[in-house]
Amino acid sequence: MTPSTSITTDGLPLPGTAFIDEDIYSKERRVLFNKKWISITVGQVVPEPGDVFPCTIAGLALLVVRDRDHSIHVYYNMCRHRGALLVDQACKTKSGLITCPYHAWSFKLNGDLFRAPYFFKDEENTQPDEVTRAGLGLIKLRSVVWRDIVFVDVNGKADDFENFIQPIDERLQDWSAAEIQSLASREYRINANWKLAAENFLDGYHLPKVHPQLGGGMAGALLAEDLVLSEEIFGFVMPGGYGPGTRRDEEETAVFKSLPAEKLLYIEVYCIFPNTLILVECDFQQVITLRPQGAGITHETFADYVPGQPSSEEEKMEMIAFSQGVNDQDETLLNRLQLSRSMDIADKTHMSSAWDQSPARFQQTWLRHMSKS
Template sequence: MYDIQGVNKELRSTSELLREGIRNFLDGATALPGEVFRDEEVFRDETQSIFLHEWISVACAQAVSNVGDVFPVHVAGYSLLIVRDKKNQVRVFYNMCGHRGSPLVSEACRARGGLLSCPYHGWVYSLNGNLVAAPFLNRSREDSRADDEQLSQLGLVEVRSTVWRDIIFVNLSGSAVSFEDHIAPLDRRLEDWPADELHPVSATECEVSANWKLAAENFVDAYHLPLVHREICSGFEGALKQFGVSLSDRIAGMVMPEGYGSVEEDSKEKSPIFSKLRGQKRTHIETFFIFPNTLILVEPDFQQVIVLRPQRAGLTHETFANYVVSEGSFWEAHSELSRQIDRDSLNVNDQDIDLLEKLQKSRSMSVASQTQVAPEWDQTVSEFQKIWARCFLEG
């Protein structure tokens, strides 16, 4: 007979071994075990221990820029529906009909008449999640319309959400600290790059055959810039001055104090820069992770956001969004410049995706546990890994 108990025991011990390895990493004895980047069991645990409880980003609000826009996303096993309602508010619901659980929408669309209709049996919802019609719910020809009391108990399940610097965040468990407290250290840090001066350029959806953590680590890794992105960082000299900043137990970053100055400007036109920027900040490039899955970069004239939506251990969907600084009608007159900025940054992102997919393959070998960080360069990468390890073990 099949020994299910033995199998379960084996599964438990494998998992315990891995947890032991993660604890050893936190004690400074070993590198983070390679399995955490490729193991589906780890991924399943992450969806509970991390993605359920933290403030996670799901998309950018520019994806639902008009009232009635609907944008479905999958993130770490959760299927969500982002809408812009009639009051111009971004709201997030589970993408699940209250009747038999059918997804309401499978691709981005505009809700006709401000209504969402379930494709299974036709229940109709308004954009604030209320059920407004359920055809023949009472199975009566004379009384085909369900009464309001019946309907009011059958709305969509809404998720705690907020928008910050155009990034849509949700907290699925509802138990995380207030978003304001969570983001306050970074909000203060970015005071001179104010969100109300941002002008959205684009939000591109990409698929990366790599673990989401590798993408997060890569974003705060200055060491790779001179080799992988020569066109934005021409030599190690520029990258040498980088330093790490730790803002909270969920947010850290990497600053290149002369990063912007080292960018070769091939355009005659200069984009407007943030109006409050003074002194040395006018040459800063600052990149941050907001644990677990949000990446943000600011330059004097630019913001970039990457939202990582893990699909499985080796597959991540990302929203890659660009913003410039608005100033009167500058961008109406310089649309080619904004397209150029967009092309250049997408090119850099493609270089990263190529690199990450190769990295995922090499990290799939058991010998990958023997990789190690370079302490002088990888301080923010290490910080990300430590936050991940603590949250994973505690969750």
């Protein structure tokens, strides 16, 4: 792990245009979202074979599919005939076939073209030959699932995923990925630029004020330490697990089995640049994938995991409501931040060197990529 070195913010944040300008957003699409490993959602949105989840991110319409063997594929959500969008909402496919609403070509879960009615016009079931069918399957993206997060590499040339993820994979070994079980997920539509959502996640300063129910208070926030795992993976660690004043005072929840006692006390929060946010605690994993839809709109998959299922349905619902309640508070806040970015005076704000190291590191990572080409 690279030790956290202090970033000089000089009080200068990114200019307001970085959050509202559609030309800058176009460049982000090209430089970040088409070139790097990006997350698009999580596996728990397609729990069963045959489940499909459509999503859009940075101008791409994608389709996440759970195959019969439980593996996950990501395809362009585009029919190979005339290019119609195949699926417009999450659903279970009928008979494991994805059927185009335009002329009814259908595709198997593994992407193969299965049927193209009246292909030669003379008989209903006349099919294109095997070679033609093989060439007209759904177009698949290079994808990897890590801790249930679905990552894709759009242009197929990003670095090896294992090398990219290794620093955080190693760091989170004690919160074993084998133990995580899906608790719930929810889709959000945020009226704010995706970068504000990432910066907010990395901002430990707002926790006592915006989310007092988290329990750590200012005493906890003051003990936060920035962590840099690699050039593209960074965040902070702070007290907040078991202990007086935490939400676990009154709850008996299952914790990660291999977590050493000293780590029971801490929350770790990371951004996997550009758009993946992950938080782990002794009894919890939270994931947010940010899907920009334009300069001022972001879709999020917000997902929670636990190392052991809650003891009752009531407790489960309470945990979900607690977690989503925190994200609802952030949603309100992000809308407020975006509004000010469209004013000429948006640059007249001041990032604090004492508190805003992680958001500043995010901005500098963004600048490094955006100034390359």
